[in-house]
Amino acid sequence: AQKVTQAQTEISVVEKEDVTLDCVYETRDTTYYLFWYKQPPSGELVFLIRRNSFDEQNEISGRYSWNFQKSTSSFNFTITASQVVDSAVYFCALTSTQTGNQFYFGTGTSLTVIP
Amino acid sequence: DVKVTQSSRYLVKRTGEKVFLECVQDMDHENMFWYRQDPGLGLRLIYFSYDVKMKEKGDIPEGYSVSREKKERFSLILESASTNQTSMYLCASSLVTGGGHYGYTFGSGTRLTVV
Numbered sequence: 172a173q174k175v176t177q178a179q180t181e182i183s184v185v186e187k188e189d190v191t192l193d194c195v196y197e198t199r200d201t202t203y204y205l206f207w208y209k210q211p212p213s214g215e216l217v218f219l220i221r222r223n224s225f226d227e228q229n230e231i232s233g234r235y236s237w238n239f240q241k242s243t244s245s246f247n248f249t250i251t252a253s254q255v256v257d258s259a260v261y262f263c264a265l266t267s268t269q270t271g272n273q274f275y276f277g278t279g280t281s282l283t284v285i286p
Numbered sequence: 287d288v289k290v291t292q293s294s295r296y297l298v299k300r301t302g303e304k305v306f307l308e309c310v311q312d313m314d315h316e317n318m319f320w321y322r323q324d325p326g327l328g329l330r331l332i333y334f335s336y337d338v339k340m341k342e343k344g345d346i347p348e349g350y351s352v353s354r355e356k357k358e359r360f361s362l363i364l365e366s367a368s369t370n371q372t373s374m375y376l377c378a379s380s381l382v383t384g385g386g387h388y389g390y391t392f393g394s395g396t397r398l399t400v401v
Contacts, residue, residue: 206389216392278328
């Protein structure tokens with residue numbers, strides 16, 4: 172079975188604070204892909220990052236960083252020095268060779284950055 | 287860049303009407319998907335298609351049907367709209383090659399209200 176859990180439903184932080192969004196996944200497949208998407212108030216989901224199961228290196232892109240740990244089945248997302256423009260709903264997603272091309276999404280975390 | 291275009295941003299329909307939601311992608315992707323998004327429930331898969339004239343049920347297909355007569359177009363049909371189908375509808379397409387899964391590209395969504 173494939174499952175993605177985002178336990179944090181809503182998070183509020185004050186601008187310039189760091190914030191981490193948690194993502195825990197379940198899969199029995201050895202080859203899988205993990206993604207993060209951002210959904211701003213405009214509605215369109217925007218791709219942020221893709222990570223395959225063979226690459227456990229952490230990644231940093233500007234103020235964004237991702238921590239992939241297979242030992243804990245987690246793929247957490249940290250925003251450093253948050254800004255108001257980071258306010259959005261963030262989705263973690265999983266696909267694997269077992270699921271074909273179908274994604275499994277978490278229920279999303281709504282982040283509000285307060286000026 | 288891949289573009290996924292949904293024909294309407296907002297729609298208001300009456301109960302019992304037949305509703306067509308159109309989605310077109312311009313990058314020759316085989317795979318196309320329809321999701322609905324509701325608060326607290328995340329994204330739920332309605333139908334998907336891996337090829338022309340091919341369709342597969344997702345997690346919540348009841349009350350919906352789809353059509354894929356051309357590779358670039360994937361239509362979602364509400365046979366007889368009901369108020370519980372008021373939701374945000376998201377179309378996506380994806381590319382999977384020997385190099386792996388490259389994620390979904392989403393349209394900007396159609397917010398449907400059934401009155």
